[in-house]
Amino acid sequence: MPKIELYTYFRSSASFRVRIALNLKGIDYEPHFVHLTRDGGEQKRSEYLRLNPQGLVPTLVHDAQVFTQSLAILEYLDELCPYPPTLPKTPQDRAYVRSLAQLVACEIHPLNNLRVLNYLKDTLKQSEDLRLNWYRHWIHEGFQALEARLAKDPRTGTYCHGDSPTVADICLVPQVFNAKRFDCSLSAYPTIERIHESCMNLTAFQAAAPQKQADAE
Amino acid sequence: MPKIELYTYFRSSASFRVRIALNLKGIDYEPHFVHLTRDGGEQKRSEYLRLNPQGLVPTLVHDAQVFTQSLAILEYLDELCPYPPTLPKTPQDRAYVRSLAQLVACEIHPLNNLRVLNYLKDTLKQSEDLRLNWYRHWIHEGFQALEARLAKDPRTGTYCHGDSPTVADICLVPQVFNAKRFDCSLSAYPTIERIHESCMNLTAFQAAAPQKQADAE
Numbered sequence: 173m174p175k176i177e178l179y180t181y182f183r184s185s186a187s188f189r190v191r192i193a194l195n196l197k198g199i200d201y202e203p204h205f206v207h208l209t210r211d212g213g214e215q216k217r218s219e220y221l222r223l224n225p226q227g228l229v230p231t232l233v234h235d236a237q238v239f240t241q242s243l244a245i246l247e248y249l250d251e252l253c254p255y256p257p258t259l260p261k262t263p264q265d266r267a268y269v270r271s272l273a274q275l276v277a278c279e280i281h282p283l284n285n286l287r288v289l290n291y292l293k294d295t296l297k298q299s300e301d302l303r304l305n306w307y308r309h310w311i312h313e314g315f316q317a318l319e320a321r322l323a324k325d326p327r328t329g330t331y332c333h334g335d336s337p338t339v340a341d342i343c344l345v346p347q348v349f350n351a352k353r354f355d356c357s358l359s360a361y362p363t364i365e366r367i368h369e370s371c372m373n374l375t376a377f378q379a380a381a382p383q384k385q386a387d388a389e
Numbered sequence: 390m391p392k393i394e395l396y397t398y399f400r401s402s403a404s405f406r407v408r409i410a411l412n413l414k415g416i417d418y419e420p421h422f423v424h425l426t427r428d429g430g431e432q433k434r435s436e437y438l439r440l441n442p443q444g445l446v447p448t449l450v451h452d453a454q455v456f457t458q459s460l461a462i463l464e465y466l467d468e469l470c471p472y473p474p475t476l477p478k479t480p481q482d483r484a485y486v487r488s489l490a491q492l493v494a495c496e497i498h499p500l501n502n503l504r505v506l507n508y509l510k511d512t513l514k515q516s517e518d519l520r521l522n523w524y525r526h527w528i529h530e531g532f533q534a535l536e537a538r539l540a541k542d543p544r545t546g547t548y549c550h551g552d553s554p555t556v557a558d559i560c561l562v563p564q565v566f567n568a569k570r571f572d573c574s575l576s577a578y579p580t581i582e583r584i585h586e587s588c589m590n591l592t593a594f595q596a597a598a599p600q601k602q603a604d605a606e
Contacts, residue, residue, distance in 0.1 A: 225533075225534045225537040225538060226492065226496070226531075226534040227534075228496075235481075237481050239484050239485075239488065240488045240492075241487065241488035241491040241492060241495065243460075243487070243491055243495070244484045244485075244487035244488040244491055245484065245488075247483065247484065247487055248480055248481075248483070248484035251480035251483065251484075252480055263465055263468035263469055264452075264454050264465075266464065266465070266468065267456050267461045267462065267464060267465035267468075268456075268461075270458065270460070270461035270464055271456065271457045271458035271461040271462075274458040274460055274461055275443065275457075275458060277495055278458065278460070278494055278495050278498075278499055279443070279445075279499060281495075282495055282496060282499040282500060283499060283500065283505065287530075288500065291523075291526065295522075295526075296513070296515065296519065296523075298513065302513065305512075306508075306513075309508065309512075313504075314443075316442075317442045317443040317444075320442040321442060
């Protein structure tokens with residue numbers, strides 16, 4: 173298989189997702205580090221913008237093709253290397269697992285992205301306290317809904333869906349990392365905490381963690 | 390095929406996406422209208438929250454199973470009724486089309502959702518002008534990146550990818566509707582405007598438009 177290159181930043185949770193998926197599938201990759209805050213943000217350099225005009229990480233390059241958007245990359249990796257699968261078999265279960273992943277990736281994460289926090293600070297002149305409240309508000313909104321679904325759905329197992337990790341876990345774990353980094357209490361979300369712990373027992377998740385990356389500070 | 394029911398709100402762009410996909414696939418469905426602003430929001434009623442604990446629209450019910458998150462529903466409909474396809478054939482092209490859809494669904498739309506605008510207004514006490522700037526800012530950020538990709542990618546055709554509509558167009562069109570509703574100038578995005586027009590020549594897109602719904606005001 174042609175080499176896979178990943179443009180990543182240790183703290184980016186979208187990059188973290190892709191690192192987990194690559195590890196779960198046992199795919200070797202060459203990382204390129206894009207520092208999101210140094211020198212005004214290396215993701216804004218013209219060299220990087222040519223690859224990814226949005227100036228966001230991650231970007232994956234494989235076989236001379238450029239892939240952006242972490243959820244699209246997760247689907248691509250599952251189609252490229254179907255084993256071990258990161259999506260269940262039936263269309264119903266696939267939709268369920270995707271909806272859990274999207275609850276995190278479309279409802280929580282976009283609101284707490286660096287560029288959004290910067291807009292709140294620089295343009296709307298919001299204080300650090302109000303920005304922190306914002307951050308925690310969207311985590312609690314999302315985690316409440318996710319906990320409600322995971323706690324009552326019979327498909328919940330060791331992981332979000334059954335007993336092998338899926339894209340739902342791949343999205344959940346980086347979001348829990350962010351929540352902890354911003355001191356959000358997770359005591360109201362016992363199922364989320366339990367699943368997070370199960371995931372972090374796996375080498376694929378451990379090796380993808382921010383502090384394990386070569387660009388970690 | 391068992392009956393499909395869709396909990397929808399005429400102005401919700403995530404509902405609009407699912408209505409387009411159902412129409413493109415020629416799937417009959419029974420709409421249930423959830424008014425997002427009347428009486429404090431019908432999506433917050435316990436009856437609806439039992440179906441969708443996040444209190445968001447759309448929710449799709451099929452064969453006694455409940456489906457949430459519009460992108461997951463689009464994938465489900467494509468797996469359930471593969472013809473006409475709304476995703477291309479190769480993993481590379483599928484990833485590309487999904488990334489365009491997600492550029493809208495993960496980078497623009499979540500920031501301009503009603504609940505976010507309400508937070509800016511009620512909690513952060515931001516004026517109508519500042520809220521409008523916020524709204525337009527995220528549309529322009531996203532559309533600039535999307536236009537850059539569509540304008541230079543050789544796969545761009547009548548639609549975002551080639552000459553038949555995909556999930557990328559299904560996400561793009563409701564976002565253009567929102568942009569127009571909030572008086573965003575689209576003159577910097579000629580490719581987006583052209584594709585939007587191509588889509589709106591199709592009955593499937595026309596019939597899904599907000600003003601054509603039975604709950605339109």
